[in-house]
Amino acid sequence: MTSALSVDRLEVVFDRFRALKGVSLEVQSGESFGLVGESGSGKSTLLRAIAGLAPIASGSITVNGKKLGARRDKAFYREVQMVFQDPYGSLHPRQTVDRLLQEPLAIHGFADGQKRIQRALDEVGLGTGFRFRYSHQLSGGQRQRVAIARALILEPSILLLDEPTSALDASVQAEVLNLLEEIRRRRKLTFLVVSHDLAIITHMCERLMVMQNGEAVEHLTADDLVERHVSKDYTRNLLRASDGFVRTA
Amino acid sequence: MSTLLDVDDLRVTFPTRTGRIEAVRGVSFSLGRERLGIVGESGSGKSQTGRAIMGLTPPQAEVTARKLAFDGIDLLTASPRDRRALRGKRIAMILQDPKYSLDPVMSIGRQIVETLRTHEKVGKAEARDRALAMLEAVQIRDPARVFDLHPHEVSGGMGQRAMIAMMLIAGPEMMIADEPTSALDVTVQLDVLGILDRLVSERGMGLIFISHDLRLVSSFCDRVIVMYAGKVVEQLPASELGRAQHPYTRGLLNCMPKIGADRHPLPVLDRKPEWAA
16 A cells, blocks of 8 residues: 555644644555544644645645645646535635536646536536536535535545535435545545544544644544544543533433 | 423414425424423524524514413514513523624623623622623633623633523523534533533523434433424434434434444435425
């Protein structure tokens, strides 16, 4: 197995606030890796830093054996794509689905756009009937499918997922999670998933990292979490919280 | 058990350009001094049910019911003035996100004092003392400091505690909590629920807990109402959720990933048109 993504002592600083304090991780090719923690723990910042959306103060990121420089080339954005949390905010309100999907193709100079758009829509289970609709004509689950189609249309090898289902209803969440798993299996993709929900992470990922205050608390496998073989109190607290409310007499 | 709230055949209708939309279609239940959960997905009418009881339905919408009574007072025929007197004093409501439900240009302490002085004749000094005591009751460590802070200066969990303090200060008999913890972190969620639980049981209040999270509601409430497309599809004690009969309730329980359950793919909900009929 080769490493698809490796992050070494990454630091992200906003003004004087250190959002990431030297975080390292290694994701194998074809693996699904989870990031969990409370809000403010730096899990989303780590994802955004990898995508090039957060200022990197020091440390390095290596994608498919290639170390990223200060400026990222187009090839990087073909390899790495991101799906955001809020499907209501991540789609352009005045562009049709067709126009939305054309954008990445135009940037990367693909010629067979029509075919790719059709294939991408089919793949996320929307069909061509949705092609000329605007995002306000779609439900939350359908919008998230469009966002996934937009990420997939460039045929990336790594998908960064930032809370991909937290804005969706439980029944729609199940559909989107199934879709993501199926796509990963079919295309042999590498996933990096951020979620505050431990159940989603154990469902989707083989390994995970628990974060707190911009630092890695511990690395676990999903089986460790299921069997509650955790060493840190912070992780234990998260696990207890995910069990639901317990009345103390 | 005395009945606090009686709802019979509640309907909320919105006129739109394309026809009338019935958001709530004949909901009936009664509430005593207990914790009642209302669960449903977006668009099921759970929030509109809560808002209709509170009297916060938008003016263009139409609310009808065979009976909508709080402690013997008919809410449908009550004057706006009477309803205003009920709201905040005897019926309180907690909303989802403290970022939007608190006044951003008023200190937290002043907002709590404002609620208290609207409903009771108390002096300034006494109001301040009671607000501080209330902040302490919702487990805010340094009430005197938080009293003078503005909402943007506190965290989500702290903001929601302040909101609970504000709602409880006038000593309501019934509280409607509409997704009170959805905007909070999981660990903070439990703290806030713990506070809510203690205060509700200590004061013997009736609580309507509206949420999309079936599992959370069942661990917190005594009784659960499941709504789908504006109707109640099932009503059952929270402890018997595992024995739910309706396919929608079971599907909803089933489709959530669980720690330790290795199910690939997840079962999805197969919506039947007859559920909405």
